[in-house]
Amino acid sequence: MNERLKSLRLKQKMNQSEFGSRIGLTTSAISDIERGKVKTITEGNIKLICREFNINEEWLRTGRGKMEKDLSIEEETYGRFGKIMEAGSPIKKNMATMLLKIVDTLPDEQWNYIYEEFKACINRVERVEEESED
Numbered sequence: 001m002n003e004r005l006k007s008l009r010l011k012q013k014m015n016q017s018e019f020g021s022r023i024g025l026t027t028s029a030i031s032d033i034e035r036g037k038v039k040t041i042t043e044g045n046i047k048l049i050c051r052e053f054n055i056n057e058e059w060l061r062t063g064r065g066k067m068e069k070d071l072s073i074e075e076e077t078y079g080r081f082g083k084i085m086e087a088g089s090p091i092k093k094n095m096a097t098m099l100l101k102i103v104d105t106l107p108d109e110q111w112n113y114i115y116e117e118f119k120a121c122i123n124r125v126e127r128v129e130e131e132s133e134d
Contacts, residue, residue: 001041004060006034008053008067023048054079 009019009030016030023045025033032038041049050057056069071079084096106114 001060002034002036002038004063004067005030005041005049008049008055008060009034011067012053022052 009016012019014022016034017027020027020030025045029038033041046057046060049055050060050069054069054071054075055067056065059065059067081096081100084092088096102114
C-alpha cells in the first residue's frame with residue numbers, strides 16, 4: 001500500500017505535508033507510510049483517503065482495479081462545484097453561486113429555454129477553440 005499511496009500523492013502533485021494535511025496526518029507519518037516503515041494504515045485513514053481523493057478502495061488496499069473510483073453524475077458535479085468554491089477565482093465562485101441559484105429557483109417550464117441558451121454558449125466556445133487551433 002505504501003507505493004500506491006505515494007503514487008496517489010504524486011498524481012495529486014502534492015508534497016507529503018500537503019497530502020498529510022488533507023487527511024489529518026503529519027509529514028513524518030506520510031513519509032513513514034511511503035517508506036514502508038508503517039505496515040498498516042488505520043481503517044479510518046483508508047476511508048478518508050478514498051473519500052478525499054475519489055480513490056477506489058480496492059485499488060488502495062490491493063492494487064487491483066483502477067485508481068480512481070467511478071463517480072455518479074451527482075458525485076462528479078458536487079466535486080466540481082466544491083473545487084470551484086474552494087479554489088476558484090472570484091468570478092468562477094460568483095458564477096457557480098448564480099448558476100446554483102438559477103437551478104434552485106427556476107420554474108420547470110423555463111428550463112427548456114435555459115437549456116437551449118447553454119447549448120448555444122457551448123457551441124460558440126467550441127467554435128472559438130477550433131478557430132484558435134487553426
